Amino acid sequence: MGVKTILPFGPQHPVLPEPIQLRITLEDENIGQVLPALGYVHRGIEKAGEKNDYPLNVYLVERVCGICSATHGLAYCMAVEKLLAVEPPLRANYLRVVWTELHRLHSHLLWLGLLADAFGFESLFMQIWRIREMVMDALEKTAGNRVIISVNTIGGVRRDLTEEQIEETLRTLAECEKQLNAILPVILEDYTVRKRTVGKGVLTADQALRLGAVGPVLRASGVAQDLRMTGYAAYGELGFEPIVETAGDCYARAVVRARECFQTIDLVRRALQNLPEGDILTKPRGNPNGRAIVRVEAPRGELLYFVAGNGTKNLERMRVRTPTLANVPTLLEMLPGAEFADVPVITLSIDPCISCTER
Amino acid sequence: MKLIDKARMKSPWVLHYNSGSCNGCDIEIFSCLTPMYDLERFGIVNVGNPKHADVLLVTGPVTHRGARVLRNLYEQMPSPKAVVAVGTCACSGGVFSECYNCLGGVDKVIPVDVYIPGCAAKPEAIIEGVLMAVERMSEHTPLRRGK
Numbered sequence: 036m037g038v039k040t041i042l043p044f045g046p047q048h049p050v051l052p053e054p055i056q057l058r059i060t061l062e063d064e065n066i067g068q069v070l071p072a073l074g075y076v077h078r079g080i081e082k083a084g085e086k087n088d089y090p091l092n093v094y095l096v097e098r099v100c101g102i103c104s105a106t107h108g109l110a111y112c113m114a115v116e117k118l119l120a121v122e123p124p125l126r127a128n129y130l131r132v133v134w135t136e137l138h139r140l141h142s143h144l145l146w147l148g149l150l151a152d153a154f155g156f157e158s159l160f161m162q163i164w165r166i167r168e169m170v171m172d173a174l175e176k177t178a179g180n181r182v183i184i185s186v187n188t189i190g191g192v193r194r195d196l197t198e199e200q201i202e203e204t205l206r207t208l209a210e211c212e213k214q215l216n217a218i219l220p221v222i223l224e225d226y227t228v229r230k231r232t233v234g235k236g237v238l239t240a241d242q243a244l245r246l247g248a249v250g251p252v253l254r255a256s257g258v259a260q261d262l263r264m265t266g267y268a269a270y271g272e273l274g275f276e277p278i279v280e281t282a283g284d285c286y287a288r289a290v291v292r293a294r295e296c297f298q299t300i301d302l303v304r305r306a307l308q309n310l311p312e313g314d315i316l317t318k319p320r321g322n323p324n325g326r327a328i329v330r331v332e333a334p335r336g337e338l339l340y341f342v343a344g345n346g347t348k349n350l351e352r353m354r355v356r357t358p359t360l361a362n363v364p365t366l367l368e369m370l371p372g373a374e375f376a377d378v379p380v381i382t383l384s385i386d387p388c389i390s391c392t393e394r
Numbered sequence: 395m396k397l398i399d400k401a402r403m404k405s406p407w408v409l410h411y412n413s414g415s416c417n418g419c420d421i422e423i424f425s426c427l428t429p430m431y432d433l434e435r436f437g438i439v440n441v442g443n444p445k446h447a448d449v450l451l452v453t454g455p456v457t458h459r460g461a462r463v464l465r466n467l468y469e470q471m472p473s474p475k476a477v478v479a480v481g482t483c484a485c486s487g488g489v490f491s492e493c494y495n496c497l498g499g500v501d502k503v504i505p506v507d508v509y510i511p512g513c514a515a516k517p518e519a520i521i522e523g524v525l526m527a528v529e530r531m532s533e534h535t536p537l538r539r540g541k
Contacts, residue, residue, distance in 0.1 A: 046463050048442065053412045053420065054460060075460045076414045079493040086492055098489050101418025101514060145421060148428075164428035171425070182418040182514040390417050 038063065044378060046075050053389040057366075057382070061375060069370045071363060077393040084353035089115055089323055089344070090189055092353065096340075099355060100391040101182050102145065105138040106333040107355075108187035113267065113331070114342040115189050118323035124314045127191035128269040132306045133204075134178060134186050135268070140211075140299045141170040142334035143292045146386050147222060150289060153379040154231040159221055166214045173207045176200060191316035201307050212300050222293050232286035236369035236381035239283055246364045250336020251295070252385050255280045255287035262332040273305055285384040292386075322348050333358055335386050357391035402448060402474075405437035406528045409447035409471070413464050414496065415454030418514030419481035423451055431517045438524060444470040449527050451520075452506075455483040455496040461503050468504045476507040476527035480520055485509045507531070 040061045046054035054075035060067040080099055084092050096111040097104040109131055116123065123131075144167040151159035171181045177200050178184035186192050196204075222228060238248070243256040253260055254277060261277035263270045278294045280287035323344030330339050336358030343352040362385040369381050412420050426433045427440050441447050444467045456464060468477065479500040482488035487498030500506050507530050510523040 046460075047411055047444075047467060053417065054463065075457060075463065076412070076454070077457060077459070077495050078414055078455065078490050079495040080490075083490070083493045095489055098416040098418070098513075101416040102421060104416070104418070145424075161429050164425070165430060168425070168428070168430040180514075181516065182422060183416075388417065390412075390415065 039067070042375075044382075046072075051382070051387075053387070055387065055389045057370075057378070059370070059375070059378065064374050064376075066370050066373050066375060066378070069367050071367070073389075073393055075393070076390045080394045081353050081355060085350055088348045089350055092350065093188060094185065096353075096355070097183055097185055099394055100357070100388050102142045102388060103138055103333045103335065103338075103391070104183045105134045105186065106331060106338055108185065109135055109268070110329050110331045110338050110340040111342070111353075112187045112189050114327045114329040114340045115323055115344075116319070117327040117329065118325050118342065118344050119189070119319045119321055121190045121317050121319045123191040123317055125269070125311045126195075126313045127315045127317075129306045129310050130192045130194075130196065130315065131187065132269045132273065133196075133303050134174075134184060134192075136299045136303045136306070137170060137174055137177075138184075139334045140296055140303070141167055141174070143296050143299070144170065146292055146383070147289065147296075150232075150380070150383055151228075153383045154227070156227055159218075159225075159228075162218055166211060166218070169207050169211045169214075173204050177204060188316070190319040191314070193316075195315050196307075196310070201310065205304060205307055208300050208304055212297065215296060219293060222289065228289075229286065231377075231380055232289060232384075233284060235285045235377050236373065236384055237282075237284045238365055238369055242368060243283070243365065246368065247361050248336075248365045249358045249361045250332070250334075251288055251291045252336065252362050252365060254278060255291045256283035257281040262330050262337055265330075267331060269306060273302060273309075275302075285380055288384045322346050323350065333391075335359055335388055335391070336361065355394055357388070357394070359385070359388045359392040363387070363392065402531070403528055405439070406448040406524070406531075407439050407441045407446055408449045408451050408524065409441055409444050409467065410451045410453075411464060411467055413452055413454040413460040413484075413500065414457035414490075415481060415483060419453040419484070422514050422517050423453070423480065423520060426517045426520050431521060433521060433524070436521075436525065445472065447471050448475060448531065449524055450475065450477045451480050451524070452477060452500045453480045453484050455487045455490040455493070455498055456500055456503055457495050458497065461497060464500070464503055474531045476531040477504055478508045478510060478523050478527050479506045480510050480523070481515045482511050482513045485511055488513060
C-alpha cells in the first residue's frame with residue numbers, strides 16, 4: 036500500500052487552456068479516484084438567451100464556444116427556422132457546410148497540436164499549428180474573421196462566396212492536404228506518439244454507450260454514430276460515411292480526428308465544387324412559437340439545442356447540451372488505474388471544451 | 395535603465411488565464427506562440443507557473459468562481475508585473491455583460507495595464523498589447539505608442 040495523496044489538477048494548468056479542476060487521489064503514481072469540479076466558466080448564457088430578441092441570440096450562442104462557434108450558430112438557427120417554418124435556400128445550406136467543416140478542420144488540427152504539446156512533442160505541435168494557420172486564413176478570407184466568423188443567420192447565411200474566393204479556398208485546401216499528408220506519418224507511426232497514446236485510457240464500446248459518450252470518443256470505441264448521417268443542411272446531398280476506429284484508446288481517438296481532417300477537406304471541396312446558384316437568405320417572418328429540438332454534429336460530438344418560443348420576440352427557454360458534458364463521465368472511468376503522467380494526455384483525448392460544457 | 399530592467403524587456407514570460415472566455419481569444423493567444431506569429435522572437439515564452447511570469451494575459455468576462463483564482467494568480471506573480479486584458483469581454487464584459495454570473499471585465503478584480511479589444515482579439519493585436527505591457531512595466535511611464 037502506497038501513500039495516498041490528493042492532487043488538484045487545475046483550474047489553472049499549462050496543458051488546459053481552460054479552467055477545470057480534477058481532484059485526483061493518488062496512490063503512489065497510480066490514480067485512484069477522480070472528482071471533477073466545474074463552474075469556473077459558467078456565464079449564464081441560457082438565461083441571457085431569454086432576455087435578448089431571438090435574432091440577436093445568434094451572436095450570443097456563437098460565443099458559447101469560440102472553437103466550434105459556427106456549429107453553435109448553425110444549430111440555433113436551425114432550431115428557430117424549424118419554429119418559423121423557414122426553409123433556407125439550397126446555396127445557403129451548402130455554404131453552411133463549407134464554414135462548419137472549415138471550423139471542424141481547424142478544431143481538429145488545434146486538438147492534434149495540443150495533444151502533441153501534452154506529451155512534450157513541441158515541434159509536432161508547432162508544425163500542426165502552422166498548417167492550421169492556412170485554415171484560419173481561409174476562414175478570414177471567406178468570412179472576414181478568424182475565429183468567430185458569425186456567418187449563420189436565421190433563414191440562411193450572411194455572406195456569399197465569389198468565384199475567386201472559391202478558387203482560392205480550394206487552392207488553400209489542396210496545399211493544406213499536401214502538408215497534412217507529409218506530417219501524418221509522424222502522428223500515426225512515431226515511436227514517441229505511440230508510446231504515449233497506445234493503450235492509454237481505454238474505453239470499450241459498451242462503456243462508451245453506457246456513459247453516453249459522443250463524437251470522436253464514441254467513434255474511436257467502434258460505434259458508428261455521427262449526426263451528419265442524418266443529412267441536415269447539405270450533408271444529405273453530399274453523402275457522408277462516419278469514420279470509425281475500434282481500439283478505444285487515446286491513439287484511436289487521435290486517428291479518428293486525423294482521418295476526419297481529410298474527410299472534412301473532402302466535404303468542403305465537394306460542397307464548393309457543387310455549390311448551387313441562387314439566393315443565400317430566406318427572410319424569416321413572425322415570432323417563434325412552440326418547441327423545437329435540433330441535433331447537429333459539432334467537432335466534439337453531438338450538440339443539442341432546445342428552443343421554446345411563445346409567440347413574442349423573446350424566447351421562453353433556450354437549452355444547450357454540449358458534447359463535452361456528455362464526454363466528461365468517460366474521463367472518470369478512464370483515469371482511475373492510469374499513471375499520473377498520463378493524466379494530461381487522457382484528459383485531452385476527449386477534447387474537453389469547458390466553455391461549451393458550462394456555458 | 396538598470397540591467398535587470400533591460401533583461402526583462404528582452405524576455406518577458408507570459409502566464410495565460412481563462413476567466414470565463416469562450417476560448418476564441420485563448421486559441422488566438424496560442425496562435426501567437428506558434429510559427430506564423432512566433433512571439434518567441436521577442437523572447438516571450440508561455441509559462442504555467444505564476445511565480446515565473448511577468449505578464450498576465452487574461453481572457454473572458456470574469457465569472458464569480460474564476461475571480462478568486464484570478465486574484466490568486468495575480469498575487470503570486472512577482473513585481474514588477476503587468477496585466478493584459480485580451481478581448482472585448484475581458485475589457486468590458488462584451489456580449490456577456492448581461493449574464494448573471496459575470497462581473498464584467500478584468501479590471502473589476504485586478505488592475506489592468508493594457509486593454510486589447512476584438513472578438514476574438516487578433517494575434518497581431520495581442521502581440522502589440524504584450525509589447526506595450528512590457529514597455530510600461532519596464533519604464534513605469536504612461537504608454538507611448540509609435541516610437
